[in-house]
Amino acid sequence: MEMMDDLELDQRLGARIKALRQSRSLTLDMLAERSGVSRAMISRVERGESSPTAALLDRICAGLGIVLSVLFRDEGHAxxxxxxxxxxxxxxxxxxxxxxxxxxxxxxxxxxxxxxxxxxxxxxxxxxxxxxxxxxxxxxxxxxxxxxxxxxxxxxxxxxxxxxxxxxxxxxxxxxxxxxxxxxxxxxxxx
The missing domain is CATH 2.60.120.10 (Jelly Rolls)
Incomplete structure (x- = not known):
């Protein structure tokens, strides 16, 4: 994977989180309740407006029922x-x-x-x-x-x-x- 700047990586992570949330038919409110992360913060992460920490990503992943490494999989290179x-x-x-x-x-x-x-x-x-x-x-x-x-x-x-x-x-x-x-x-x- 080519090196990308922080903004591009934040946007890719956000898009991945949003896609995973939607594939599980979860609303922002539902994920917020399951993860303990505020709806506003999840929304900022999904839009790529925040550089989430490992701790924050861990909580979001727990709410999605996945492990952290799932966020970083590049299925295009399967x-x-x-x-x-x-x-x-x-x-x-x-x-x-x-x-x-x-x-x-x-x-x-x-x-x-x-x-x-x-x-x-x-x-x-x-x-x-x-x-x-x-x-x-x-x-x-x-x-x-x-x-x-x-x-x-x-x-x-x-x-x-x-x-x-x-x-x-x-x-x-x-x-x-x-x-x-x-x-x-x-x-x-x-x-």
Whole structure:
């Protein structure tokens, strides 16, 4: 996927969210109630007038009953191979973390792989309710260190460590180090 400016990416994300909402026959008010995000904010995001944070997108996705990576799938490049140049990249405006969807879209596989680079001191809290689907996830730290907090339990991960978890509540990611951390997230969803 070619690099695009922030405005273009915000507009693509907004259009994708609107299409997903409409495909589920949800009004703005219904999605607002399900996600805990105001109707006005969802409308701004759908129009591409806001640069949504990871936390905001996580809440909207929970309201839609999808995982975050669904927003970044480029179904136009469906097939068993995802070249690096075709992998969608997004930067969270709040934390500065950069996420790259690695998995090929449109294959029907229930496995998603995401490559994340978290800047030194970077922090993200994803606290959306996850009752719509079961989300099994593994975080494999490739470089640096990460603190992952789930269910009130803090896990300090160094390069090479892998943490498996069932996401059924808030999760916090924090890079306590002085250098960027890089990690892979492998997740599966069911029902």
């Amino acid at each position: 097939g068993p191979l995802a070249r690096r140049t075709d992998q969608p990249v997004w930067t969270d405006p709040a934390s500065g973390y950069v996420r790259r969807n690695i998995s090929p879209p449109g294959t029907g596989s229930g496995i998603e792989i995401v490559d994340v680079e978290m800047p030194a001191g970077g922090r993200v809290l994803l606290d959306a309710p996850r009752s719509a689907h079961r989300l099994d996830q593994q975080v494999w730290v490739l470089a640096g260190e990460m603190m992952v907090t789930l269910g009130g339990i803090e896990h300090r991960l160094a390069a090479g460590d892998c943490l498996q978890m069932l996401l059924d509540g808030p999760i916090a990611y924090h890079n306590p180090g002085s250098v960027p951390a890089r990690y892979a997230v492998v997740l599966t969803t069911s029902g």
